[in-house]
Amino acid sequence: DIQMTQSPSSLSASVGDRVTITCRASQGINNYLAWYQQKPGKVPKLLIYAASTLQSGVPSRFSGSGSGADFTLTISSLQPEDVATYYCQKYNSAPQTFGGGTKVEIK
């Protein structure tokens, strides 16, 4: 099975900072990559699919890039409401494995 590895596992940044999270697949998955945001005590929310397509209603400060095996989620200007854990997920085939998550905090 394909493994999904996220880095870093946690980060602390200041409001307004540019934040980058990476996700690496153990094999190529084309662009079948989604990103989710889970705020504390809440349900996961889809942010990005097809590696770079923003889900409706998601702020434009979020963006995704990459293809093949290496992917990036970027928050262009970190806001207090972005405190959450972010997960990548591959969906080219079963199992639709999630990455281990990246916890984002405000410094």
Add this chain to the structure above:
Amino acid sequence: EVQLVESGGGLVQPGGSLRLSCAASGFTFSTYEMNWVRQAPGKGLEWVSYISSSGSTIYYADSVKGRFTISRDNAKNSLYLQMNSLRVEDTAVYYCARDRGYFDLWGRGTLVTVSS
């Protein structure tokens, strides 16, 4: 309103069984593939099981294969997860999720606690 509502969670002893349900509303349930995803306390997301729109194709995570059974009733707009031979490590919030490849709609989850 488009939503998924899970039910059936609770406290069960190791070796016991539990059946989870997920009620769908606000969309044409029978045209969507569905999944169960779980999250142990303080841990990340773990995909558990997938079922195609007709129910003809099913997949399981290795961690639950042979113990869990996914099913659906399109006439009742419902998804199910029969969980047998439960282990302490199955303790988690269980979410049902609508599948468009990616998971675009999630329920609020139901907590399953396996403990003696």
